[in-house]
Amino acid sequence: MTSSSLPPDRLSALQSKLELLRKAASVGFLIMVSVGGSVLLTYFARHSVGSGGLSVADAIALALLAMAFGWVVGVALGYGTLAAYPLVRLITRCLAPVLSRWEKFRIKRRHQKLAATWEVTAIGPPVQLEWDAGNELMLVIGSAALAFLGVIAYYAAWEGRLLILAMVVAGGWLSIFAFGTLRPVYCRWPRSQTHGWFDVWFEQLPRRLQIIIVNCVVVSGILLLVGGTLEDSAMVAAGFRKHDVSIYVGKDAFAKFNDTAQRLGLTVNACEPITSDTDIIHHVDILWHQIGTNGLLRYPSQPLLRAQDASLPRAQFRIEVRNDQLQVVDEQATPSRCSELSTLALFDGKFNIRPQSELVLMQELAWLAHIPANHYVEVVVHGAPATASPSEVSRKTILQAAALRTWLANRLQIDSKRIVGTGLGDQFPKQACTAVPPLVRQRCINSSRRVEIRVRPEAERPDQGASDMAPNDGVPTNPGALG
Secondary structure (H helix, E strand, O other): OOHHHOOHHHHHHHHHHHHHHHHHHHHHHHHHHHHHHHHHHHHHHHHOOOOOOOOHHHHHHHHHHHHHHHHHHHHHHHHHHHHHHHHHHHHHHHHHHHHHHHHHHHHHHHHHHHHHHOOOOOOOOOEEEEEOOOOHHHHHHHHHHHHHHHHHHHHEOHHHHHHHHHHHHHHHHHHHHHOEEEEEOOOOOOOOOOOOHHHHHHHOOOHHHHHHHHHHHHHHHHHHHHHHHHHHHHHHHHOOOEEEEEEEOOHHHHHHHHHHHHHOOOOOOOOOOEOOOOOEEEEEEEEEOOOOOEEEEEEOOOOOOEOOOOOOOOOOEEEEEEHHHOEEEOOOOOOOOEEEEEHHHHEOOOOOEOHHHHHHHHHHOHHHHOOOOOEEEEEEEEOOOOOOOHHHHHHHHHHHHHHHHHHHHHHOOOOHHHEEEEEOOOOOOOEOOOOOOHHHHHHHHHOOOEEEEEEEEHHHOOOHHHHOOOOOOOOOOOOOEEO
């Protein structure tokens, strides 16, 4: 049956319904765009960033952000309600005797006042909590969910712990209405009446709507404490923010990025040489991209909710790049772990490890505590062209590798037979510095003075004979492995 064959009255009714649906969809879209815009505005204010170049076409992206924010909040509240349910039941059961005695004490005192003043105010709470029957399975699932949150809180940073606390508190409040009922308690004394306009308006609302309003107010107040973490999570869910990724930024943007990192003493692309064609950066946080003209990068990467060692302050910087120059690399193969450190900061000018550098080593090399049985640790020390002869630079790097090998064996309790130290002199600089401006040339040269520590399979272990020392002045004929 086509629309032309419908009776005029039914056709008119159908058109009215379609028009109503269209208006409802338009209003819903405007609400989503408004919510997404509010989330985006507060996010920009928190991170002191502006994307620039926003247009009307980005309204769909704002609606997507609102959906992501609602999804994150919904998951947090749903999981928190399930996890807090057994905890709230345990608390109410333990506090029931205490509250009962307190109410008896209040009633006794109030009876005395009523006898003296004829006060007509209700005694006792106006409602009573009654848990629904048949929720034993939810108690078991909620207990497991609560235990899982406890494990996450143990390893999380303070932002993550505050988020978990807010989830449990807000979820505990919601669990009262999800798994129980607040029933009005009969009282023979009339309750005190309120005459404020809001009280009068609120009392006229249906009870279900009253409960919804109260829950929204309470839960919103609790979630405001962790609004920033929820915003960050929504940005990740919507794809506007990414953590610990590799990106292509173009050669010019990479040169500025690398220069900024060198000024702060940070290493870019650990254990990889930098050439004139390098335009990829590893282990970067993208705080904002895809919408607008500019994206915002943070280096080095920081965990979103996981705890990190705060005893050692780390240099960090943020830099804006154009979105049309930024391309995220989705690497499927996990590269082998490697740490790169500056020997200028680790050693005292020769081959002795500075005492204040041991904390840096302990933090950067904590991952060496879990080495597969069929792997070994490789320590490679590089030097830079200097006024000294190449043989002297090679000798210095070999002695530094030997010092690090000894330190790893003594401090990290790694078997010395599983550690190979290699000094390569100035054969493999971090980057070529001949075409670098004189003002930053020394900084470029210093980046080559580094040590690379990685784990390799035993099948790739070098020939032990390569570490034999030459008979002259302790310099090996062919720089190689010490181990």
